[in-house]
Amino acid sequence: MLITVSILAIAVVFFMSGKIRSDLVAVCALLALLVFGILTPDEGLSGFSNSVVIMMVGLFVVGGAIFQTGLAKMIGSRILKLAGQSELRLFLLVVLTTAGIGAFVSNTGTVALMLPIVVSMAAGAGSNPSRLLMPLAFASSMGGMMTLIGTPPNLIIQDALVQAGFESLSFFSFLPVGLVCVGVGTLVLLPLSKWFLTGKGTGDERSRTGKSLAQLVKEYGLSSNLFRARVVAGSAAVGRTVAGLDVRHRYGLNILEIRRQEMARNRFLHTLKQFSAPDTELAEGDVLYLSGAPEQVERFALECGLDLIDGHVTEETSREPASLDFYDIGIAEVLLMSSSRLANRTVKEVGIRDKYNVNVLGIRRKKEYLLRDLGNVRMHDGDVLLVQGDWKDIARLSGEEENWVVLGQPLAEAAKVTLDYKAPVAALIMILMVTMMVFDFIPVAPVTAVMIAAVLMVVTGCLRSVEAAYQTIRWETIVLFAAMMPMSLALEKTGVSEYISTTLVESIGGFGPLALLAGIYFTTSLMTMFISNTVTALLMAPIALQSALQLGVSPVPYMFAVTVAASMCFASPFSTPPNALVMPAGQYTFMDYVKVGLPLQVIMGVVMILVLPLFFPF
Numbered sequence: 001m002l003i004t005v006s007i008l009a010i011a012v013v014f015f016m017s018g019k020i021r022s023d024l025v026a027v028c029a030l031l032a033l034l035v036f037g038i039l040t041p042d043e044g045l046s047g048f049s050n051s052v053v054i055m056m057v058g059l060f061v062v063g064g065a066i067f068q069t070g071l072a073k074m075i076g077s078r079i080l081k082l083a084g085q086s087e088l089r090l091f092l093l094v095v096l097t098t099a100g101i102g103a104f105v106s107n108t109g110t111v112a113l114m115l116p117i118v119v120s121m122a123a124g125a126g127s128n129p130s131r132l133l134m135p136l137a138f139a140s141s142m143g144g145m146m147t148l149i150g151t152p153p154n155l156i157i158q159d160a161l162v163q164a165g166f167e168s169l170s171f172f173s174f175l176p177v178g179l180v181c182v183g184v185g186t187l188v189l190l191p192l193s194k195w196f197l198t199g200k201g202t203g204d205e206r207s208r209t210g211k212s213l214a215q216l217v218k219e220y221g222l223s224s225n226l227f228r229a230r231v232v233a234g235s236a237a238v239g240r241t242v243a244g245l246d247v248r249h250r251y252g253l254n255i256l257e258i259r260r261q262e263m264a265r266n267r268f269l270h271t272l273k274q275f276s277a278p279d280t281e282l283a284e285g286d287v288l289y290l291s292g293a294p295e296q297v298e299r300f301a302l303e304c305g306l307d308l309i310d311g312h313v314t315e316e317t318s319r320e321p322a323s324l325d326f327y328d329i330g331i332a333e334v335l336l337m338s339s340s341r342l343a344n345r346t347v348k349e350v351g352i353r354d355k356y357n358v359n360v361l362g363i364r365r366k367k368e369y370l371l372r373d374l375g376n377v378r379m380h381d382g383d384v385l386l387v388q389g390d391w392k393d394i395a396r397l398s399g400e401e402e403n404w405v406v407l408g409q410p411l412a413e414a415a416k417v418t419l420d421y422k423a424p425v426a427a428l429i430m431i432l433m434v435t436m437m438v439f440d441f442i443p444v445a446p447v448t449a450v451m452i453a454a455v456l457m458v459v460t461g462c463l464r465s466v467e468a469a470y471q472t473i474r475w476e477t478i479v480l481f482a483a484m485m486p487m488s489l490a491l492e493k494t495g496v497s498e499y500i501s502t503t504l505v506e507s508i509g510g511f512g513p514l515a516l517l518a519g520i521y522f523t524t525s526l527m528t529m530f531i532s533n534t535v536t537a538l539l540m541a542p543i544a545l546q547s548a549l550q551l552g553v554s555p556v557p558y559m560f561a562v563t564v565a566a567s568m569c570f571a572s573p574f575s576t577p578p579n580a581l582v583m584p585a586g587q588y589t590f591m592d593y594v595k596v597g598l599p600l601q602v603i604m605g606v607v608m609i610l611v612l613p614l615f616f617p618f
C-alpha cells in the first residue's frame with residue numbers, strides 16, 4: 001500500500017509542476033507499478049485495450065473531420081450572426097452555442113474552433129473579446145456534461161459502473177445534469193464576467209506571419225475578373241492539356257484552376273478534385289476558372305467550344321460570384337533574393353512552370369502589381385512572385401533558399417482550408433453515430449458506433465487522408481489516459497481505495513448520504529485544481545463507488561458527483577485544456593481565473609450536491 005501511495009504522490013507532484021510532460025509522467029508511474037510487482041504486465045497494459053480509450057481515439061477522428069469539413073465553423077458562424085450588435089445576446093449565444101457543440105465534440109476542439117469566431121464576432125459587435133473568451137472555455141466544459149461522449153470523465157464513470165456490474169448509462173443520461181450546469185453557469189457568469197473581465201485587453205491576436213489566402217486573392221485582384229467555363233461534349237479542348245491550349249500567350253488569360261467532380265457509384269463518396277498543372281488533360285464536364293479581360297474570355301470560349309457559365313463578375317457585384325477554393329491547390333508569395341540566379345531573367349526563360357510545377361499569377365514590385373504578359377517580364381531581386389500549384393509543390397519551393405524565400409507558412413494555410421463540399425456528408429455521419437448511440441434497439445455498442453463513424457469519415461473523404469486522420473488524434477491525452485487507468489486498479493488491489501472510502505464513510509457517512517456526497521464532490525473538485533480532470537476522475541471513481549457501497553446506497557449519484565466535480569473546475573487556468581487555451585488570447589492572469597472561476601466552482605458544487613439526489617436517488 002505504501003509503495004502505491006508513494007508512486008501516486010510523486011506522480012501528482014510532477015503533474016502539478018508541469019515541468020515534465022503529463023503523458024511521460026503517467027507512463028513512468030505505470031512502469032513503477034510493474035517494476036515493484038504491484039501489477040502484472042497484463043493488468044498494467046489493460047488501459048491501452050480499454051474500450052473507453054478506443055472510443056476516445058475514434059472521437060478525435062470524428063471531431064477532426066467535423067472541423068476539416070468546416071461543418072462546426074459553419075454552424076457556429078450562422079448561429080452567432082443572430083446576435084447582431086447586442087452584447088448580451090452575443091454573450092448568451094456564445095455560451096449556448098459553445099455548450100451545444102461541446103456536447104458532441106471534445107471541449108478542447110470546441111474552444112480551438114470557436115475562439116477565432118468569437119474574437120471576430122466580438123469585434124463586429126463592438127464588444128471586448130476578453131469578456132467572452134473565459135466564458136467560452138467554461139461553456140465548453142459545461143456542455144460536455146450533457147452527453148456520454150462530451151468529456152472523458154463521463155466515459156470513465158460509465159466504464160466504472162459497468163465493470164462493477166451496474167446498469168450502463170445511456171447517451172443522454174447526463175442531459176439533465178448538463179442542462180443545470182449550463183443554466184447555473186450562464187446566470188453566474190453574466191455578472192462575474194462583467195465585473196472582472198470587461199477591463200482586460202483587446203485580445204487581438206494578429207501577430208501571425210504571412211498573409212491569409214483571402215488576403216492574397218484580394219491583394220492581387222484574382223477575383224476582380226473571374227470567369228467559369230465548362231468543357232462540354234464536342235469541345236475542341238477535350239483531351240488537350242493546359243499547356244497545349246496556351247491561353248496565356250494566345251488570349252492573355254490565366255487558368256487559375258480546373259475543377260472536376262469524380263463520382264463514385266455511390267454519390268455519397270463523390271470527390272471534388274482541383275488541378276493546375278500544365279500537363280493536365282481536360283475532360284468533358286471540367287470547369288475552368290479563368291482570369292483576364294472579359295472579351296478575351298468570350299473569344300477563348302467561342303473558339304474552343306466552351307460553355308461560359310457566368311458573365312463579367314467583379315468584387316463589387318452584389319450577387320455571389322464564382323469563388324476560388326484551395327482544396328488541392330494553393331497560392332503563396334515568394335521573395336527573390338539578391339543572390340538569386342533568376343534575377344534579370346524572364347519567367348519564360350527560367351521555365352518556372354516546367355521546373356517547379358507551379359504557375360506565376362502575379363509579380364509585386366515595390367508598390368506595383370504586374371499581372372499581364374508575365375512570361376516576358378524580367379524578374380528583379382526583391383520582387384515578390386505570387387505562385388500557384390499543388391500544396392506539396394509549393395512546400396518544395398522552400399528547398400530553393402539560394403533563389404528565394406517562401407513568405408508566410410503555406411502548409412499552415414493549407415491545413416486551415418476546409419473541405420466545405422463535404423460538410424453535408426460529415427453531418428450525416430455524425431447524426432448516424434449519435435443515432436446508434438442514443439437508441440437502445442440498435443444492437444451496436446457505443447465504441448463500435450464511434451469507430452464506424454471514424455472509418456466513414458476517412459472513407460468518404462471528410463479527412464484528406466489516413467495520415468490526416470492520425471494527426472487529429474491527441475496522442476498525449478490517449479497515452480495519459482491509458483497509462484493512468486491501471487493506477488485505479490493498483491489502488492483497489494493494494495487496498496488504498498477501500499481505506500480512503502472507509503475513512504470518508506466513517507468520518508462523514510455518519511452525517512448521512514448527502515454529507516458523503518458533498519465530501520466526495522469537493523475532494524474531487526480540490527484535486528482537479530492541481531492535476532488533470534481525467535486523472536482525477538480515474539482515481540476518484542473507484543473510491544466513490546466503494547464509499548457508496550459501504551454506506552449501502554446507490555453509487556450513481558456519487559459517480560456523477562465525481563464527473564461533474566472533475567469537469568467543473570474553473571479556478572485555475574491549468575485544470576483543463578480549454579482554460580489554458582483562452583489565457584493568452586484573453587490576456588488573462590491567474591487571478592482572473594480565481595476571481596471568476598472560484599465563485600462559479602463553489603456555487604456549481606453547492607447546486608450539484610442538492611440537485612444530484614433529485615435526479616439519481618440514493
